[in-house]
Amino acid sequence: MAYKVPSSEVPGYSYIIRHPDFKDGTCGAKYSDVTTLWELFRREVTEFSKKEFLGTRSFDPRTGKFGDYSWMTTTDASEIVDNFGSGLDQVYAKYAPMVPEATPGQQPLGLFSNNRAEWLLAEFAAFRSRRYSVGVGDQLGVDCAEETINHAECAVIVCSMDKIPRMLDRMDMTPGVKVIVSMDKLDCSLPNLFTQAFNSKVAAGWRTRAESMGVVLLDMAQVMDMGRAQPTHVSPPKPEDVCTITYTSGTTSAQKGIVRTHASNVAASKSIGLPLQTQNETYMSFASLAHCFDRFLIYAMMFEHVRIGMYSGDIANLGDDLRALRPTAIVNLPWKLNELYGLIASSTIKAGGLAGMLSRFAYKQKIKRIAAGKGYKHALWDRLIFNKVAQVFGGRVEMLLTGGGQISSELQTFFSVILSCESLHGYGQSENFANGTVQLKGHPAKGNAGVPAPGVDIRLRSVPEMEYLITDSPCPRGEIMIRSKSGFSEYLKEPELTKAAKDGDWVATGDIAQFNADGTISIIDRMKHIIKTGRSFFVAPEFLESCYSKHQLVKDIFINGSVEERELVAIVVPNKEKFVPWARGIVGNAGNLSFENLCANKDVTQALVKELKLHASLNNLMYQEQICAIHCDPMPFEKNSRGFYTSTFKLRRTAVLNSYKDKFPKLFAEADSNVKLTVS
Known part of the structure; x- marks a missing residue:
């Protein structure tokens, strides 16, 4: 899909790719009268x-x-x-x-x-x-x-x-x-x-x-x-x-x-x-x-007019706002869609009985229709099943835009089907005003970051210390470099940081990607977030967090380790809906304990460690990547005032470390004790 600029490779850097409809690297002449x-x-x-x-x-x-x-x-x-x-x-x-x-x-x-x-x-x-x-x-x-x-x-x-x-x-x-x-x-x-x-x-x-x-x-x-x-x-x-x-x-x-x-x-x-x-x-x-x-x-x-409806100011009231406004275009974040998926899927394609069977059949029929290029709407199945779900978002959505992290093709397909709309994902940074890549409208390939937006040049830079190279086969891999007129001028009063973020005309993003065979880009890693443990083993905490967060008992997770400590430990915010009945089964006669008390219960946390170790084994994680002690916190990461997330909802690791700094010494000691008990 993306256009490959001929003879654009230089040592250490991949070839340059551009939007297929804007091969000259510009945005064309449209709207040229608007300069501010x-x-x-x-x-x-x-x-x-x-x-x-x-x-x-x-x-x-x-x-x-x-x-x-x-x-x-x-x-x-x-x-x-x-x-x-x-x-x-x-x-x-x-x-x-x-x-x-x-x-x-x-x-x-x-x-x-x-x-x-x-x-x-x-x-x-x-x-x-x-x-x-x-x-x-x-x-x-x-x-x-x-x-x-x-x-x-x-x-x-x-x-x-x-x-x-x-x-x-x-x-x-x-x-x-x-x-x-x-x-x-x-x-x-x-x-x-x-x-x-x-x-x-x-x-x-x-x-x-x-x-x-x-x-x-x-x-x-x-x-x-x-x-x-x-x-x-x-x-x-x-x-x-x-x-x-x-x-x-x-x-x-x-x-x-x-x-x-x-x-x-x-x-x-x-x-x-x-x-x-x-x-x-x-x-x-x-x-x-x-x-x-x-x-x-x-x-x-605004180039072609937009009615901007402001939400009420209370994020808990967002569903009611959507139903009142009935927007045609909405934006969301992958992590939030994952939460919504669990709620909506449980009453549709994952439901039991006749309702579940009909939902699954209708879902497959709509996927076939979309793949055949016949559009996102289906007269029968929308009326019987999906329009009811679409009303949660106002019932008129024609475009769902996502950014701020990777999204799976399954998740994109699910929301395209239930909302009967185009689902498009993109990638960008604040340094480029969120402008970097976007998926092409009407293109079936999902679960990627799309192609460069018009006027944006993208290439990869080898990162040998992380073993990501532009010569990797079958796909070049490396740090994303972006060149465009939408790049930032500087970090205010920070000349050294500005210099470090740029490579000539290019902005160094710190994100690792690969150029896929179909011409799209996939974000696969982030630079610098590597932990060396006391076992002289290197682990990627964000990758592990992504893996562990798929366990039904886990809502939020932060994994920590250091060169002074042999084992990994974690802060876990449990999924309350799943966790409470499971934990009450662990404590037995104390089954009336609250969510907060269950999180603090030693027997429960030890049982959760075993659950996560089993989950790690089933997902082919090595022993050195297994969590050996946890602290359960009932407060979700996004519902505190400690600033755990960046503006694009990436976890701010320093903020989490500082918030829980008093917990980690005890956790590392507990992890060592747990390992010794296992060995003996």
Whole structure:
């Protein structure tokens, strides 16, 4: 499928591959009039005037219930952006005139909230006067929001009302902040999910407290009033201007500020928009806007208009949001789809009785139909079986997009069948604004990362220390190198890290891939995550975690070892639904123990170690790859505030190690004891 550039091999590097429809390495001339995200926004406003653009669910604070979506048109959005942008000009001139040395001539605007319409509106308002956005998030750890604000030197922060108490409580940690702008009215006259815990009296107290600290507290409505009273001229950004700084944390390192220009963001969004061929989509936004994946897709779909429905702000309510919005395009992550697969499959293709038999027969019939190129819908089986399941996602999904990790062909096929839609997987990094590869629409090959997106060159670099070589047979293997106009400029204030991440015009991703015989790319490993144990044996913890996580009793797992310790140990979060009945069978008379107590029970943890050892043997793992002691934690990795995941939901190994550092000495001692007991 991918186009192989002739005579492009050099020593240590594979040949270069490109998208088959863009063999010259460019994205072509389409949309060439758009060179900045400000121009993209203006295109949306002028080409799709008065069309529904940003959707928000109504909220009743008396009942705590959400209602239907209400829509802001492109024309409404343009007016808000113009007024708020004019007001921001006055706010900066009066209260925050300082310009960071790292970005001469431009100033940052910090954005701190869950996904909501005001986040995007504030960002476009920043672009109006050559300012750039800085996504502030708190998913990566307790202090990461403050670290981001300080590192990016944000003097003005636009945030949701629920973030104001945190900002004021920690103001001594962010001395550079001069202005806080609430997305919500400070008189609480427009109640929503983010204001329900507060009232105008509380907000008045915040204002007094802020003044005592030398901080100005305003709301967006007040800033817009300033803009209406004294409109300012638009000062549009240039393609080479800084557009956004995205903070991301790798699996082993601290946060890095990824500096991106308007030109690179437009290139990335155009690159993915061309092969997806979206038009007048309805899209659910719930992946954090502070990072790049969600914005990347939003910008891509804006070229041919998109209705962006914001989730309610409570991820537990996402299913209800989907049913209310009924999106045509959704994005999800492989690990989340795996969870959904277990729930949906148990009531369909893995169910017992007549219902299960019919579901399996219908499933096979639809697979045959899709393979024959007859489309994703089936008049009979959709009506009888699959439409009921599709209603969980709103019933109108035409495109399911996934990224942030590998996905199996079985999982992609399953969701294509039950949702009657195209399922496309891609690969990218924050350094490339999530733009790298994408699967071709209508192509049957699944379970891979697809081919290079238009305008993206990809090659492999040999990694001899891990025995991945471009000369490997039958498929070249090595580190993915990406060259494109969507690459990042630098890591803010980190010249050495920037230098290490680049190889000339190429970005070194740190991911290991192979070029498949069918022209697709598969991600097969990650560099550096190798543990040498006291047995002088090298193990790949992520590979082992992937293997052990397939056991029905395991939800999350983290494997640790070191050169000082002979055995491997693990932190395990059990799958509560399967674990509780199994564990109660172990403890016998103490069968009324809670999930938390079962996790702490010594007999249960020892029995789980034996289960995992058996699982390892059945999966052909060597003895040195078996886990010899575990700590069971009832708290899932994604449901804590310790920042265990990167923005693309890769496990941050350093964060997990630090969180459980007090557990590991005891676990290693227990592992040695268990092994000695086994030997004796």
